[in-house]
Amino acid sequence: MSVTVELERLGELLRLLPPAPLGWVQAAQELPLARRTLDEIVARAEEDLAFREALVADLERALEQEGYEPDRRLVEELRARLTDR
Amino acid sequence: MSSFSTLTDAELVRRCRAGEPGAWDELVERFSRYVYAVCVRGFRLEEPDAEDAFQEVFTRIYTHLDSLRDDSALRPWIAQLTRRVCLDTVSRGKREQQTENPVPEDTPADLDAIEEAFTVREALATLPEQCQDILDRFFARDQSYRTISEELDLPAGTIASRIARCLGKLRNELEGRSEPTSESRE
Numbered sequence: 001m002s003v004t005v006e007l008e009r010l011g012e013l014l015r016l017l018p019p020a021p022l023g024w025v026q027a028a029q030e031l032p033l034a035r036r037t038l039d040e041i042v043a044r045a046e047e048d049l050a051f052r053e054a055l056v057a058d059l060e061r062a063l064e065q066e067g068y069e070p071d072r073r074l075v076e077e078l079r080a081r082l083t084d085r
Numbered sequence: 086m087s088s089f090s091t092l093t094d095a096e097l098v099r100r101c102r103a104g105e106p107g108a109w110d111e112l113v114e115r116f117s118r119y120v121y122a123v124c125v126r127g128f129r130l131e132e133p134d135a136e137d138a139f140q141e142v143f144t145r146i147y148t149h150l151d152s153l154r155d156d157s158a159l160r161p162w163i164a165q166l167t168r169r170v171c172l173d174t175v176s177r178g179k180r181e182q183q184t185e186n187p188v189p190e191d192t193p194a195d196l197d198a199i200e201e202a203f204t205v206r207e208a209l210a211t212l213p214e215q216c217q218d219i220l221d222r223f224f225a226r227d228q229s230y231r232t233i234s235e236e237l238d239l240p241a242g243t244i245a246s247r248i249a250r251c252l253g254k255l256r257n258e259l260e261g262r263s264e265p266t267s268e269s270r271e
Contacts, residue, residue, distance in 0.1 A: 007253070010205060010255055010259075013198070013201055014202070014206070015225060016126065016199055017202045017203065018118065018226065018227070019117070019225065020121035020139065021121075024117070024136055025114070025117045028117065031109070031143060032147065035147070035148075
């Protein structure tokens with residue numbers, strides 16, 4: 001940034017950074033909680049064979065039945081983690 | 086304004102690592118506009134790719150924060166991560182669509198302007214809250230004088246002069262700073 005700054009240029013630069021959509025920001029802020037949920041489900045699946053089989057058979061349904069919100073990101077990541085093991 | 090908003094990047098990183106409540110929220114708040122701008126303006130990603138890239142960037146930040154060697158280098162690290170995620174998204178899109186439409190590669194002019202804009206926002210954060218608010222509403226949120234006047238309960242005739250005054254303060258703040266060092270850029 002030049003030490004001599006035109007006001008018009010400042011306005012243009014401020015316009016370049018509008019807020020991100022609120023839902024995106026909130027989802028990113030909830031990441032720690034989402035990670036904990038994910039870790040909790042994976043840990044349980046490792047200990048509880050019936051739960052693991054239910055997850056493998058129908059992931060979304062098994063999550064719903066256990067009271068988890070099966071949002072897309074959780075489902076995708078969980079699917080990847082379960083197939084990794 | 087949260088109690089974390091005045092922290093340096095390095096201090097914020099330390100508090101995030103310590104799992105201090107509110108620290109991660111502030112990190113996301115501090116960099117969300119930047120990551121969004123790089124995805125949408127820099128790489129011209131459209132939804133849902135832009136949203137996926139945005140979330141992927143913050144997921145990587147969260148999961149790899151421990152591997153950041155220099156806590157004060159948070160910004161260039163996030164810049165690099167964001168560009169990498171966006172480039173991956175563009176490449177994946179190219180492979181999937183096999184389109185002949187030109188897909189933007191790295192677009193340095195836009196990205197350089199976004200870096201500059203981020204520096205301006207850092208300076209903005211040091212101004213009085215009223216100035217931050219009015220400049221953000223008018224420029225970043227594209228609100229009209231009328232909307233600003235109604236929402237802030239200010240006489241409509243004073244909005245333009247308030248904006249001009251606050252822009253002047255912002256310029257003074259920037260002019261009082263030295264040139265950004267190479268560490269603050271990629």
